[in-house]
Amino acid sequence: MKKYVVIGDPIQHSMSPVMHNDLFQFYRMDAVYKAVHIKKGMLKEGLQQLREMNVAGFNVTVPHKTDIIPFLDSLDPLSEAIGAVNTVVKENGKWIGYNTDGTGYLRGLLSELTTLRDKKILMIGSGGAARGIYFTLAHHGVERIDIVNRSLDKALNLKESCPYSVNTTIVDKWTAEANCGEYDLIIQTTSIGMSPNVEESPLDISNISEKALVSDIIYNPLNTKILQDAKSKGARTQNGVGMFVFQGALAFEKWTGIFPDADRMKRNVLKQLGGN
Known part of the structure; x- marks a missing residue:
């Protein structure tokens, strides 16, 4: 066996x-x-x-x-x-x-969005999963992916190490929270909000646009705190399944x-x- x-x-x-x-x-x-x-x-x-x-x-x-x-x-x-x-x-x-993280994420995302080329994206986190997603989306032709991360140096390293062309600004948490209404897609790639710490959220998205999609790579729980917050603002959501x-x-x-x-x-x- x-x-x-x-x-x-x-x-x-x-x-x-x-x-x-x-x-x-x-x-x-x-x-x-x-x-x-x-x-x-x-x-x-x-x-x-x-x-x-x-x-x-x-x-x-x-x-x-x-x-x-x-x-x-x-x-x-x-x-x-x-x-x-x-x-x-x-x-x-x-x-x-x-x-297989990035390709797997992209295949799941394209079931919700028919195109990504004109989307302004904010990615939360710059760890292992984030790298796979960032590189894959950049390779796919996404033009704008901003990154918010607790460690700005780690986020900058992610940006500079990507071999594919993509326009990226590294933003701090407060700037991201103030301007999150500008983004069409917010991708949550950290473990914050994962079971058993289900009451935690990596970002206050009170200013989010109703037209936005919030995508969390966590699948347990199915509805993380950040997804619940997005729904309360009328935004679309996608969990990590x-x-x-x-x-x-x-x-x-x-x-x-x-x-x-x-x-x-x-x-x-x-x-x-x-x-x-």
């Missing part, structure tokens, strides 16, 4: 085991997928545990997406450019890193060679989360 896992801290909220184990059963594969808690600062020891388990592949989530890179044997060009990995495949005894499903489908394809039924995956995740 092949073994697959997801690593992170926290990890108990993850729906990945439910989603992938259902797919393994659906496609009649002799495989199992589990969640493995590896605390921040304990990555080296945790990865040794995975080697002893002889895992065939694994997903990487907060806070290990960038820290894992030195422990991998090689990276595909996109994950190397982004500087973050969320999927690892074992090939000929070596661990190869990939990033679409990104979660598509990045998972792309990872599944890399492990098995099969692109799975994404609608089935979405129904299963929503059922587990009690949503629709």
Whole structure:
């Protein structure tokens, strides 16, 4: 039986085991997928545990997406450019890193917006997931993506490291809150608001436009504090289920060679989360 896992801290909220184990059963594969808690600062020891388990592949989530890179044997060009990995495949005894976050997010986003080229976007955060999304949107042809982050230096590093052309201004939190009504799309990429800290929000969006879309990559809970605030202002919202499903489908394809039924995956995740 092949073994697959997801690593992170926290990890108990993850729906990945439910989603992938259902797919393994659906496609009649002799495989199992589990969640493995590896605390921040304990990555080296945790990865040794995975080697002893002889895992065939694994997903990487907060806070290990960038820290894992030195422990991998090689990276595909996109994950190397982004500087973050969320999927690892074992090939000929070596661990190869990939990033399906950005592409997965884009596929989910385009189910809500038919075009992005004329949109003014504000992205909250500049961590591993943010890098994947920022690079992918820039490559897709988005012209304007501003970034707000607690560390302005980290946001600037993200802007300067992107190999694709995009107009970006780094803004502080107060400026972003005052001017959030200017944006067509606000993308929340941090872990703020994730279960169990469901009362937290990374940004006060009281000034948001009713025409805007607020997209949060968190899927547990389905309606984070920032999405609730957006709805109260009449704005459209999107939770992280679409990104979660598509990045998972792309990872599944890399492990098995099969692109799975994404609608089935979405129904299963929503059922587990009690949503629709």
